[in-house]
Amino acid sequence: MKDAALTFPTTDDRGLPVEFVGKRGALFWLALKTGFLTVITFGFYRFWMKTRLRRWFWSAIRPGGHPMEYVGDPFEKLLGFFIAVVILTFYIGIINLVLMFVSFSVFSSASAGYLASFAGVIPLWFYARYRARRYVLARTRWRGVRFGLEKGAWGYAWRALVHWAVTILTIGLLWPRMTFFLEKYITDRTYFGSMRLHQGGHWAMLYRAAIPFILSILILGAGAVWLFWWDPVVVSSDVTIEGISRSFDEMMNGGEPAFPVVGMERLLIFPLGLAGLLYGAIHYRFVSKRLMANHKTAEGITVSSHLSGPRVVSIYVLGSFIAYLFLMLGIMGLVVLAVVNLGPSSIMGIETGQYGLGFDIPRAVWLMLLASVYLTVFLMWNVLYSTFVTFPLMRHMAKTLSLPQRYGLQSISQRDRDSFAEAEGFAEALDLGAAI
């Protein structure tokens, strides 16, 4: 009809491109400002912080030049959080206490109780994750039209539990199957206006994304066989842990190892293999997203992603390095401050439900100071993580995305508002909505 962008072939053979506008500096200030307010309000501003950061990111992502819009309301989030607290407080408080009691009484240890209370939260966790996704999609718009996700959080939770059980039983061999079917469950229930999305493809295609991870495991395994059995590094018949640690100590002191050693440098294969494993894990997570995005369709619409695994990994490595660097500096400062002012025992003296005789030390001032440094360090961590990881990651994911076919948009109409009393309250309360 009137909208040329939807029907005319573009000069770009990728189809309708997704742009990403917005500068890193602007995000930094927004994150810093909202993070600061969050800290001084004891965390209550976080609902506003999250809303504002999402608004910013959503508006930066512009398929065909038109911004996405996030219409979530902080008050709605606060309300949802309160609702979740009312419901969960009884669940968590009473259940935890009873579990601890049973654990002490029956198993004579606390660990059984911790395990049980952790296990009890897992289904809730998946439930909350789906609900949070539904809320975010229901509050996302593009070209004035709402996205949406059908109800089905419990269906998602039990499927996730079964998939995890299968994955664990097959020592991870069927992980791609889990990734695929859980994503398909969500995609097949996702709408843009009146149009339903469809996840095509086959789960086995995701093994391609796992190649670096599998290779790293093979290298580590082969390396272990080579260095400990085939052509051992330590040429000695009686190898003991004690002997190994002793010869390691001696080598550190510049002496000769206690055991005859052949080709020490070959041990480098292990750190390299572990680095490969880390690379493989990030590569899998994002490349599997790309493979599945390329098989998402709707009537008259196709999606295409050219996301690069190595690029995503380098964003993660560099961004996390910057953020961790600051965190380390901050923690070092914190420790120095604590030791100087409270004595070395302040680091160790964490009380665990003991009844001390008690005495007073005038150190409230120092505690306050420590607390504020502590909060500042975590504030900066969040700000730097948003700026140096989330931002480049979002930008890369947006810019590599396009819509080759989009004439189907013309037949879409608006969907009803999904009023959602508890918003993402459960996810917030269970601490899994930390990411944008």
Added chain:
Amino acid sequence: MSMGFDGFGSSYFDGDRPLSEEVSLHIANQNLQIGLDDGNTLFWPIKDIRVLPDTAGKQGFVLRLTTDPVARLFATDRSLIAQLPNATRRAPPKGRGKLAFWALAAVAAVALQILVLVPLLADRLAVFIPPEGERALGKATFEQIRKALDETGLEPLPVCENPTGVDALEQMREALSAGSDPAEEISLFVLDHEMVNAFALPGGFVVLFRGLIDQAENPDEVAAVLAHEIGHVTSRDPTRHALRSAGSIGVLGLLFGDFAGGTAVLFLTERLISANYSQQAETDADTFAYTTLEGANVSPAALGTMFERLREKYGDGNRLISHFLSHPRLSQRIDNARAAADPSRDFAPILDDAQWSALKAICG
């Protein structure tokens, strides 16, 4: 008078279909006139137009009308914003009553949980934990504390086991339990650490620090502290406390979320709460100590003397600090201990000089 704006790159979205319509933009008679391709013109009163907040980039902004939740105008001419008097004003709030209701409900639920349900349940259940369970819990906690207090980072903090010292301590314990029933088994330990403190753990574990024995000027002062801690054991305070923490820590974790790791706030708050419930527990343990000491023919004033020594060393502290340290104010307790001692009675030291020297050398 009419004012025109650059409509190039601007799009109107009607809020029904995701189709971009090219527009011409004018302001006349306090209305933004949005001219559409099909010849129709929309009139948006400029006082009702808002700019979407927190928009990234300078390449275009989005306008909305307060009376229409879905229609959007994407515009590129920034001079338009200057003509909108309420561009950045917030939309009128709605549903605040509901919010207030749930906020109150949440506060009430958490308060009910932490101040009433959890303590009630913990107190009831603590009695039903079998002794083996309590001992296992106490033992695990004791080992944790020994590891945590170690400063060398190699081995857990050593337990002092000089045989003559242990005998003297045993003597003291027996003298104290002379009057009462031996239902609760007490395991007594001295840890080699200069901290002037003592604590009790679930399952009858009572732990003194070497620093406390070093600070004491006579065995009665150590006996007084010991009696106080046995008081906690008898009323099962440590077990209650462990159960309470299990219940309330999870709830507080919910409330504060993870805005900054959360742990620090959680820790301080938990201390505040436990201080609230243990004020009474402390007073009870003190009262128990007076009776026990009298039963062993030791003056209850010894507890006061010990506290006084602590006060000289560390000061009484202000109310805030004493609250955080989960004990009633020292001066008060010193006075109470003095008042509990019967001035007409003739008390004797709990250990003779040889035993006292042995106890002082327990870590040697």
